Amino acid sequence: MSRTVFLNGDFVPFEEARIPVMDRGFLFADGIYEVAAIIDGKLVDEVAHLARLDRSLRAIEIANPYTSEEWIALMRELAARDEVREGLVYIEVTRGVAERDFPFPPEGTPPTVVMFTQAKRILGAPAAEKGVAVITVPDLRWKRRDIKSVALLAQVLAKQEAARAGVSEAWMVEDGHVTEGGSSTAFIITPDDRLVTRPLSNAVLPGITRIAVMQLAREMQLTIEERLFTVEEALCAREAFYTSASAIVMPVVTIDGKAIGDGSPGPMTKRLREVYLALARDGALASG
CATH class of the missing domain: 3.20.10.10 (D-amino Acid Aminotransferase, subunit A, domain 2)
Incomplete structure (x- = not known):
């Protein structure tokens, strides 16, 4: 079964996921990430992970694109699509796409949101x-x-x-x-x-x-x-x-x-x- 990537509001096949060269995550590492475990097909401690994601985003002045409840629904949907019973879900939010310049891009520039899963043995490792x-x-x-x-x-x-x-x-x-x-x-x-x-x-x-x-x-x-x-x-x-x-x-x-x-x-x-x-x-x- 092909892996799926959640990219800027859409679930797309892994092979089709693309991010522009001018994304600030690529150019400046201007972004935040988070990782949560999946065990028996269930997210582990996801609310705490998302609270840390929100805290880190606020620390560098990127607006959180989703509520905790919305994030959880998306994470569960992605894990279900990829049929991951044991592994990880990775989230990354960058400041978005803009011409390369050190100051923040114009207000209203949408953040880039990426999420994917990775199968990994956790139980009995x-x-x-x-x-x-x-x-x-x-x-x-x-x-x-x-x-x-x-x-x-x-x-x-x-x-x-x-x-x-x-x-x-x-x-x-x-x-x-x-x-x-x-x-x-x-x-x-x-x-x-x-x-x-x-x-x-x-x-x-x-x-x-x-x-x-x-x-x-x-x-x-x-x-x-x-x-x-x-x-x-x-x-x-x-x-x-x-x-x-x-x-x-x-x-x-x-x-x-x-x-x-x-x-x-x-x-x-x-x-x-x-x-x-x-x-x-x-x-x-x-x-x-």
Whole structure:
């Protein structure tokens, strides 16, 4: 079955989807994106993802073209057309098409809206069973990392370095402290069983899966510390993992080649992943 793209109000075959050269997303990375998971054919935590989309759009002064309810209907329609039972839906909104010039185009220029699905194994992913390796790299990004901008060159370079090293993710480091992964939120569990992740600020993206996992951790009566942590502290952690819409909760078993804990996914990490996936499959996170 051919994939479908939602493009500026229409569902079109993937092969026919076209965006003009003068689109500001292409010329300036002047746009915002969002990604939500699909499990058992259902959207996961979509209301929270769309709230972050709206926040990022407002931060760079692009009018949101749809309400949350309209977005959800379109996302569900697209997933149904592509018959995606497990995977992702990707949304991108740019400032639209105009002659190349740095200032915003004339008022009333319509935004470009693109949405497509990707099939991806989430349940029973082999990487989650065995755990993954990460490396650390310098954080080269701009100062508004809380905005989910399509300007991802620094992340591309970090992820490519991870790919060359044969590992799954790169944890970015600034002033000796882990900020976040190339496309994920970093967590450690200390030897005294404290769950640690960096606090929200302009320095990190407010991860949607992060929010849900931290709530689950509270319900499991884990002590949570939102604070900076160093690479050295991560290397001495009992467990480590990262979260994202596609990885859910991914156990980290080595950092820069050094084993974390006993070098296998830890019990708390596995439990958080199990509970999250159970709630997603029950529809408890399909909040629309």
